[in-house]
Structure formats: C-alpha cells, structure tokens
Amino acid sequence: KNEVEQSPQNLTAQEGEFITINCSYSVGISALHWLQQHPGGGIVSLFMLSSGKKKHGRLIATINIQEKHSSLHITASHPRDSAVYICAVRPNTGNQFYFGTGTSLTVIP
Amino acid sequence: NAGVMQNPRHLVRRRGQEARLRCSPVKGHSHVYWYRQLPEEGLKFMVYLQKENIIDESGMPKERFSAEFPKEGPSILRIQQVVRGDSAAYFCASSPGFLIYQETQYFGPGTRLLVL
Numbered sequence: 451k452n453e454v455e456q457s458p459q460n461l462t463a464q465e466g467e468f469i470t471i472n473c474s475y476s477v478g479i480s481a482l483h484w485l486q487q488h489p490g491g492g493i494v495s496l497f498m499l500s501s502g503k504k505k506h507g508r509l510i511a512t513i514n515i516q517e518k519h520s521s522l523h524i525t526a527s528h529p530r531d532s533a534v535y536i537c538a539v540r541p542n543t544g545n546q547f548y549f550g551t552g553t554s555l556t557v558i559p
Numbered sequence: 560n561a562g563v564m565q566n567p568r569h570l571v572r573r574r575g576q577e578a579r580l581r582c583s584p585v586k587g588h589s590h591v592y593w594y595r596q597l598p599e600e601g602l603k604f605m606v607y608l609q610k611e612n613i614i615d616e617s618g619m620p621k622e623r624f625s626a627e628f629p630k631e632g633p634s635i636l637r638i639q640q641v642v643r644g645d646s647a648a649y650f651c652a653s654s655p656g657f658l659i660y661q662e663t664q665y666f667g668p669g670t671r672l673l674v675l
Contacts, residue, residue, distance in 0.1 A: 483664070491648060493666035536602065545615040546604035547592075547664075 453477055456537050456550035463557050469524040471553045473537030483538040484511050484522050527557045563653050563667035571673045572641050580636040580670045584653030591634045593626060596648040608634060641674045
C-alpha cells in the first residue's frame with residue numbers, strides 16, 4: 451500500500467492546454483512537496499505546501515488538508531513542461547518523505 | 560550560486576566492490592537526506608542526517624549500507640559488497656534546518672550506480 455497516490459499516471463496534452471495532476475495521501479502530514487523530474491533525471495523542487503495555495507509563474511499548487519488531497523495545475527502548457535511530476539508528503543510523525551510514483555506529462559507542440 | 564553537488568554522476572562497479580557516493584549540500588545547509596530511485600520505481604527515503612548525527616536511518620538497508628555527514632566535508636553514502644539490485648539513481652537533498660517540517664529540500668543531480 452502506497453501512502454501517496456497520484457493520478458493520472460501518464461498524461462499527454464496539446465500545447466496551451468490547462469493541466470491538472472492530482473495527489474491523494476492517507477496520513478496526517480506536516481508538509482507536501484511537488485517535484486519535477488526531467489528526462490535527464492535531475493529533480494527540481496516546485497512547491498512546498500502545508501495549507502492553501504501557492505503560485506509560481508504558470509504553476510499553481512493547492513492543498514486541502516481535510517480531504518488529504520493536493521493538485522498541481524499548469525496553465526498554458528508548453529513542450530518544455532514535459533517531465534515527471536512527483537508528489538511527496540511528510541507525515542506529522544517521523545522525518546522522511548513518502549513519494550508518489552509520479553505523473554509523466556508530455557506536451558505536444 | 561552552488562546548489563547541491565553530487566559526485567560521481569555515474570559510477571560503475573562490479574559485484575562485491577564498494578561504492579562511495581558523495582554529496583555536498585547547499586552552503587549553510589546542515590540537513591542532508593539520501594533517496595534511492597530504482598529503475599521504473601518512485602523515490603524512496605533512505606536516511607536523514609545532520610552534521611555528525613544520523614537522525615533517521617529507517618529507510619536504509621541494515622546490511623552493507625552506511626551514511627555519514629562529518630563536521631567537515633561532504634556527506635558520504637557507502638555501499639559495501641554491491642549487488643546488481645543496488646543499481647539505481649541515488650539522490651541527495653539538503654535543507655537549512657530551521658523549520659524542518661516545512662522546509663523545501665534542494666535536490667542534487669543524482670549518482671547513477673550500475674553494478675555489473
């Protein structure tokens with residue numbers, strides 16, 4: 451059983467489309483992390499959330515603590531957004547992060 | 560503006576050899592995390608260290624694996640007597656350590672270990 455579930459697993463979109471990636475988790479958390487992993491393998495931190503909503507450029511992340519759910523939105527998607535997007539949660543107890551298996555996004559020109 | 564640095568980026572070892580993976584955190588960061596990503600799988604936590612202390616090693620196999628973060632120098636993840644199943648990407652991340660439960664972790668580029 452994985453503490454973190456992401457959907458969809460794979461996503462193909464046309465350039466310009468609005469994209470939503472979902473993350474559900476089963477434990478009480480102190481923080482949720484959205485990460486981006488490019489085809490070369492490098493990992494970039496996009497957002498760290500504990501409540502509400504954050505926006506950075508075309509990226510928006512929201513979290514609903516009561517429903518144990520977070521979404522990552524990409525507006526006006528671009529081929530350079532093609533990557534694997536990973537959700538990770540830090541439980542209230544313990545030090546480690548639990549990771550989802552990622553959503554592989556391909557944006558077609 | 561040096562981020563997290565890991566070396567080597569690629570490491571090839573034969574079964575039974577030792578692998579040493581190094582991680583230099585962002586300057587000023589005192590917390591280091593090691594993660595492993597097996598082929599076609601998600602990231603898994605291995606160990607969390609502060610300077611000279613192992614805080615949580617619950618994700619690290621009990622045998623053959625060890626980690627340290629000395630007062631001076633990089634953090635080292637050491638794998639003794641490697642086996643083919645150790646082939647994976649090993650990522651290090653660091654954080655400042657002031658608000659540990661809400662801090663962003665900064666990831667290194669990873670070390671790809673291949674065991675022949």
